Amino acid sequence: MWRVMETPLNCAEEQQPPPAFPASWSTVTPQESPADRNDKGNAVGFVLVHAGAGYHSESKAKEYKHVCKRACQRAVDRLKAGALAVDAVTAALVELEDSPFTNAGMGSNLNLSGEIECDASIMDGKSLRYGAVGAVSGINNPVLVANRLLSEAQKGKLSAGRIPPCFLVGRGAHDWAVNHGIPPCPSEKMATKFSLSAYKRNKHKMELAEKVDTGFNHHSKKRRQASETENGSGLLDTVGAIVVDREGNVAAAVSSGGLAMKHPGRVGQAAHHGCGCWAENTSTLNPYSTAVSTSDSHIPPASRGCSRTVAGHRGRSVSTCQYPNNSRLSHTHFPADHTHYPMGHTPSSKPPSAILKCNLNAPPPPPLPPHSSNTFGLF
Amino acid sequence: MWRVMETPLNCAEEQQPPPAFPASWSTVTPQESPADRNDKGNAVGFVLVHAGAGYHSESKAKEYKHVCKRACQRAVDRLKAGALAVDAVTAALVELEDSPFTNAGMGSNLNLSGEIECDASIMDGKSLRYGAVGAVSGINNPVLVANRLLSEAQKGKLSAGRIPPCFLVGRGAHDWAVNHGIPPCPSEKMATKFSLSAYKRNKHKMELAEKVDTGFNHHSKKRRQASETENGSGLLDTVGAIVVDREGNVAAAVSSGGLAMKHPGRVGQAAHHGCGCWAENTSTLNPYSTAVSTSDSHIPPASRGCSRTVAGHRGRSVSTCQYPNNSRLSHTHFPADHTHYPMGHTPSSKPPSAILKCNLNAPPPPPLPPHSSNTFGLF
Numbered sequence: 001m002w003r004v005m006e007t008p009l010n011c012a013e014e015q016q017p018p019p020a021f022p023a024s025w026s027t028v029t030p031q032e033s034p035a036d037r038n039d040k041g042n043a044v045g046f047v048l049v050h051a052g053a054g055y056h057s058e059s060k061a062k063e064y065k066h067v068c069k070r071a072c073q074r075a076v077d078r079l080k081a082g083a084l085a086v087d088a089v090t091a092a093l094v095e096l097e098d099s100p101f102t103n104a105g106m107g108s109n110l111n112l113s114g115e116i117e118c119d120a121s122i123m124d125g126k127s128l129r130y131g132a133v134g135a136v137s138g139i140n141n142p143v144l145v146a147n148r149l150l151s152e153a154q155k156g157k158l159s160a161g162r163i164p165p166c167f168l169v170g171r172g173a174h175d176w177a178v179n180h181g182i183p184p185c186p187s188e189k190m191a192t193k194f195s196l197s198a199y200k201r202n203k204h205k206m207e208l209a210e211k212v213d214t215g216f217n218h219h220s221k222k223r224r225q226a227s228e229t230e231n232g233s234g235l236l237d238t239v240g241a242i243v244v245d246r247e248g249n250v251a252a253a254v255s256s257g258g259l260a261m262k263h264p265g266r267v268g269q270a271a272h273h274g275c276g277c278w279a280e281n282t283s284t285l286n287p288y289s290t291a292v293s294t295s296d297s298h299i300p301p302a303s304r305g306c307s308r309t310v311a312g313h314r315g316r317s318v319s320t321c322q323y324p325n326n327s328r329l330s331h332t333h334f335p336a337d338h339t340h341y342p343m344g345h346t347p348s349s350k351p352p353s354a355i356l357k358c359n360l361n362a363p364p365p366p367p368l369p370p371h372s373s374n375t376f377g378l379f
Numbered sequence: 380m381w382r383v384m385e386t387p388l389n390c391a392e393e394q395q396p397p398p399a400f401p402a403s404w405s406t407v408t409p410q411e412s413p414a415d416r417n418d419k420g421n422a423v424g425f426v427l428v429h430a431g432a433g434y435h436s437e438s439k440a441k442e443y444k445h446v447c448k449r450a451c452q453r454a455v456d457r458l459k460a461g462a463l464a465v466d467a468v469t470a471a472l473v474e475l476e477d478s479p480f481t482n483a484g485m486g487s488n489l490n491l492s493g494e495i496e497c498d499a500s501i502m503d504g505k506s507l508r509y510g511a512v513g514a515v516s517g518i519n520n521p522v523l524v525a526n527r528l529l530s531e532a533q534k535g536k537l538s539a540g541r542i543p544p545c546f547l548v549g550r551g552a553h554d555w556a557v558n559h560g561i562p563p564c565p566s567e568k569m570a571t572k573f574s575l576s577a578y579k580r581n582k583h584k585m586e587l588a589e590k591v592d593t594g595f596n597h598h599s600k601k602r603r604q605a606s607e608t609e610n611g612s613g614l615l616d617t618v619g620a621i622v623v624d625r626e627g628n629v630a631a632a633v634s635s636g637g638l639a640m641k642h643p644g645r646v647g648q649a650a651h652h653g654c655g656c657w658a659e660n661t662s663t664l665n666p667y668s669t670a671v672s673t674s675d676s677h678i679p680p681a682s683r684g685c686s687r688t689v690a691g692h693r694g695r696s697v698s699t700c701q702y703p704n705n706s707r708l709s710h711t712h713f714p715a716d717h718t719h720y721p722m723g724h725t726p727s728s729k730p731p732s733a734i735l736k737c738n739l740n741a742p743p744p745p746p747l748p749p750h751s752s753n754t755f756g757l758f
Contacts, residue, residue: 165645170549172644265551266544
């Protein structure tokens with residue numbers, strides 16, 4: 001039997017600046033039941049989802065909790081049916097994208113031209129394969145395209161020895177998706193009342209700011225440096241999930257509608273290889289499997305570094321699941337000050353029922369002794 | 380006084396399989412002249428260009444040598460005029476893109492629809508900023524767009540606090556470029572006699588291969604695995620350059636037309652952050668400045684790793700220039716077997732006039748003693 005548990009939301013009034021914390025996290029912890037244990041007697045499977053960094057209003061707290069719970073459950077259902085991590089993580093992402101409250105798929109931020117262009121990527125820790133789409137319009141579930149790119153590439157070369165793509169953008173990505181059976185969705189159906197009103201508000205603010213710039217050229221530089229909260233671009237961000245399956249394979253995925261009022265064709269970190277997500281099974285060289293899903297698109301990739309290496313250095317809101325030798329799980333979290341706080345290690349013998357605490361505004365907990373059963377360890 | 384020196388080309392008959400080596404490299408070595416020395420008495424400036432990995436015919440050997448020489452000279456001219464590394468590397472890339480013989484800009488491979496879609500990226504080791512375009516059509520010099528994205532981002536935020544883009548793709552990238560004064564070029568003018576005839580030949584081969592697949596479905600998987608040389612996708616590849624300027628700043632850039640017969644919208648490593656190029660000035664944490672420009676787009680990024688980390692591990696044709704504390708330069712090269720062969724270290728006190736040897740088909744030279752003046756070290 002599996003149990004889905006969600007963490008309390010970090011909510012704040014809309015007038016406050018956007019803090020660097022995830023809006024909501026949900027995790028799955030299996031209760032002790034023989035059916036959920038593998039041959040070695042260990043509990044199996046792990047799901048962690050996030051609904052994005054950035055600032056969220058109190059009024060939507062309930063919705064974010066619900067969508068995270070549903071996303072977890074979708075992944076759990078797939079795992080229970082025997083699916084691999086990469087398919088379970090896709091299922092979680094589809095649920096997150098389908099929510100009109102997240103900035104991914106349905107309800108994504110609108111760009112400068114009033115269009116929705118989405119980024120998404122997925123990585124399979126078993127094969128180390130990666131699939132991504134960037135600036136794709138008219139596809140409700142960009143993660144399905146990323147997943148399909150990954151699985152098609154695993155089939156080997158195309159006719160006449162052509163190398164299959166792993167990263168497609170724009171119209172080409174849309175056409176490839178439709179040709180591979182992924183249903184298109186008219187862009188106007190992907191916009192929501194909330195995203196449309198945000199677009200109008202942001203456009204008005206932009207026009208005002210540019211008028212002021214024109215009038216007072218000597219102040220223009222200062223005005224360009226104005227807070228990013230002005231256009232609400234800090235409000236919503238990338239969503240993502242990481243999954244460990246029964247075999248110990250890890251997978252990670254992210255999806256994002258990108259920054260509000262971005263330039264058409266702008267591709268964010270969610271589609272950047274090694275920036276949006278990273279997954280790597282344990283190997284002879286690496287005793288830990290690692291899965292990372294980031295939710296910080298406010299920093300240009302170059303200054304942020306890759307999620308492949310960011311886990312230990314730079315991420316604001318990075319979730320990392322380490323699963324060494326199929327024997328234990330630990331969860332680590334890297335808050336805004338770039339310091340690495342190990343938040344818990346649990347022994348494999350007795351899986352704790354646990355909730356991930358992830359309020360980055362709160363002071364980090366003190367380091368925990370190894371192998372203690374605590375509320376931060378997960379599996 | 381500066382001297383441009385080219386290395387001998389690695390040429391082979393067209394019937395042979397494509398080896399993993401750069402077609403041509405040119406390096407710049409300054410002769411000892413007080414005018415070319417910095418305050419500390421060291422020789423200043425360094426340029427290294429490559430015209431791509433893959434297989435090139437004997438008949439074009441002369442052209443590749445010439446374009447590499449011209450590209451070096453363009454960068455040298457900029458450095459002599461006091462330009463920073465990032466501008467000099469752009470100048471070199473423009474020359475490489477303008478050549479109808481390279482797979483970048485003019486004369487790029489055509490995609491499945493018979494169109495040219497280019498990738499390019501640039502990184503400034505001083506600011507760690509990065510600019511890139513992917514799958515952009517109708518722009519003769521994609522590196523100019525990448526460079527402009529980089530420099531615009533350095534100006535700070537846009538009106539109403541919007542974050543400027545650093546990676547644009549497709550139509551959005553084209554429109555942004557034109558709006559920023561980069562001249563468009565009709566796609567039909569970017570195709571050459573060579574690229575058009577290659578497209579026709581490849582299309583015919585593809586149609587034949589797919590006909591065979593349809594007739595013998597049980598063999599189709601095997602046929603999909605056919606050699607990539609069948610469609611000529613291994614013939615030409617990414618071009619690139621790395622530059623060190625008088626101040627010791629490093630910069631790197633790459634540009635590519637991508638694989639022949641690629642799917643429209645496919646973005647290759649040349650536009651992937653950390654995959655196509657990497658540049659990082661020396662810092663308190665890092666005693667070496669590093670600049671990397673890769674020329675291997677035959678491996679999907681996920682299995683290849685980032686050029687940021689690839690330098691020590693995986694690149695096929697990676698050029699790395701390390702320039703520690705403005706005191707010495709070394710060149711390292713990483714051949715196809717992923718082994719790292721240090722090809723030379725030179726002391727700062729006496730810069731040798733040297734040529735970079737980079738024939739990866741030849742057995743790697745034995746490791747050289749540190750601080751020896753040799754033909755592999757560069758100035």
